[in-house]
Amino acid sequence: MQKALLGAVAFFVPLIGIGAAAPSSFGSAQPVSFQQQVRPVLEQRCIACHGCYDAPCQLKLESPEGLARGANQTPVYNGQRTSAAAPSRLFIDASSSGEWRNRGFFSVLEGRQTMDEGLLYQMLVLGRHHRFEPNSKLPEEIQLGLGRANVCPAPEDMADYAREHPLEGMPLGLPPLSEREFDLLTGWLAQGAPLEATPVKLTLEEQGRIRAWESWLNRENPRQRLVARWVYEHLFLAHLYFDDGRQSRPRHFFSLVRSYTPPGEPIEPVATRRPNGDPGAPSWYRLRPITETIVHKTHITYALTDAKRERMETLFFDTPWEPGALPDYDADARANPFETFQAIPARARYQIMLDDAEYFVRTFIRGPVCRGQIATDVIRDQFWTVFQDPDHDLYVDDADYQRQATPLLGLPGQHDDLISLGPQWLKYKHKRNRYLRERQQAYARHTPGGPTWETLWDGDGDNGNALLTIFRHHDSASVRRGLIGDLPLTTWVMDYPLFERTYYALVVNFDVFGSVSHQAQTRLYFDLIRNGAEQNMLRYLPAAARKPVLDDWYQKTGKLKLFISYASVDTDTPTGIDYGTSTPKQEFDGKLLTRFAHLNARPDPLNRCQDEHCALPGANGLEQRVQQALSVLASRRADDLPVIDHLPEVSLLQVRGEDGDLAVYTLLRNRAHSNVAFMMGESLRYQPELDTVTIYPGVLASYPNFMFHLREGELGDFVRAMERAGDESGFERLVQRFGVRRTHPEFWRYFDDLGDYLLEHEPTQAGVLDLNRYENL
16 A cells, blocks of 8 residues: 555656646736735744754744745754854844855755746645545654654755655645645745745834833943843843733744844844854844744743843842953853853842743753753753752852852863863863862851751742753753642752853853764763752752662662762761651652742642642633543553553643633653663663653643644543553554544644644743654654
């Protein structure tokens, strides 16, 4: 059957215009608007794969500029290149199609002579000739996921591509465009594919707020200039918005950029590799409206309000300080932000980060660094994060300790040639371990009785950013405010030096176009960061319990890493917390839940159900019924619930109520490991029988791996099927009845429902989800 299908498609390819003359029906006589008609189709059917740096063939379709730029055969993500690649950032590194052609990009709209010879048209036509059995698995020869070797044919190579990959038109491995969508795009192509700039109409209120923030950031006093540089380096990745409390979704989002032109003039961006690169000439900080379609995986929001600007003014400038000579932008300055910004009070820097801790953690969870298994192998699949209180952070409050620690807080990755990899790594590893030993000694002298609950940041009484949960999804990750899921194996405690180093290592200093040496140095150092956060937490446990807990975290090969890479844990200084059980780690996490319950943004009876009432506070009738039913699956281990062994990392469950309401839940598979001390060799450390499942109300992750869809009346059947699906045949029956495979005839409708759900329930955070990791179950 499969061979017959391949032959049929190959036979029809020459008849439908792949490398041949245009069919007479190509296009439409009716005018087609790019912004009003074509762009919505791209947003709904194409951007789910073609967005961000990992867009196949660098074909970014979030904006007309990306479509005009076209495609390139060189991938951005490349963990094997021996030298850094030339950056290819849209809106930054080139500004016209001609400049992009000189950089190796080729048009996907134009053919040699006519538009129907263009790559976009030919790929869509090829995609319309996929004929798969409804809701069946795709043929194995269609490679999917991050491991796919993308073929990026130029228009003149399309005939060869169609012969060699007859089932791999666009959308790849998904239902083809509808007749209406296809007619709109071909009609637009027939008219020459005119591209219209995205209109931006700022309100008078937005214009006033832009002026206020740009004026504040571009003041000439040396203190203000240094602060503005710090603020820019911490917000350059943000999707900024003006929160006036009146709109559920902001009218516009903005990015903070450096420009060679002052406020009031058109922006001319500074195109350094990193945000802390030398601009080489006078520059100003500007707010630029984001005109691209918002995609969830890069949508890292930060609210700009008058109150926030006033708080920054107070924190940064109420304490007298002078910067002396303003710091340079050289490699040494990039390597150690604590030296670069040492004149700014550390308390101000730390407090600004604490106020919006979820944003800052999200920058290195969703930012360019966090892509692929190697990037995420050194974190657990589910863990909680809390923060040290500024009043009990020696780096913030003890000037002598700060002077002693600052030289040891540098970060690797500035020298990215292969020869530097070993020496750079050893240099910064030794510095970090020396710092950790000196930190232990300093805290033991300062608080000989050990840390107490008061040394953890309590959110200043009402800030939910004090409690975060991070989930790893094999090759991506997510973060949310609140303590979500069952008690985790590890909990991180981050102080200011650890928080700031994480941000600079994984966000500011990370070069997505960098060499393998740079990438390896960055990710190896992240391993040290994780260990540092774990050691901070161990101080809160009884001294005698720390080594056994650490040994449990670093089983098997992890013991070798403890010996060769990490500083020894403090097993002498006591804790200031009283414990009443023989499992202090679990007791610590349990007390986090009770002591900071008023800060917990997401109470979670669904995954920690203690009685017959398992629904979350505020759940409507449908949600209460769904959550009660699903609670029997939550937090169970794979040796008790074997279906977990067949689930992908992230499944989205849609339950349609009898009245038409939709409830959406994320089923998260948490993989267990003997240790997470290495970037590779995960299979050697994997403990599948200990995997668990966390159920989250709503859409948690940017990259769904699968969808289930059912009516409310089928909920009991779904739960029973999950409990009975202990082998592959049982899981196949579950998927056949409730699963939404890539070939499901209603795939796009269910996917669109998720977008509508996000806009309704999280309008500020909503964006197009990514389908590059959707599995062929």
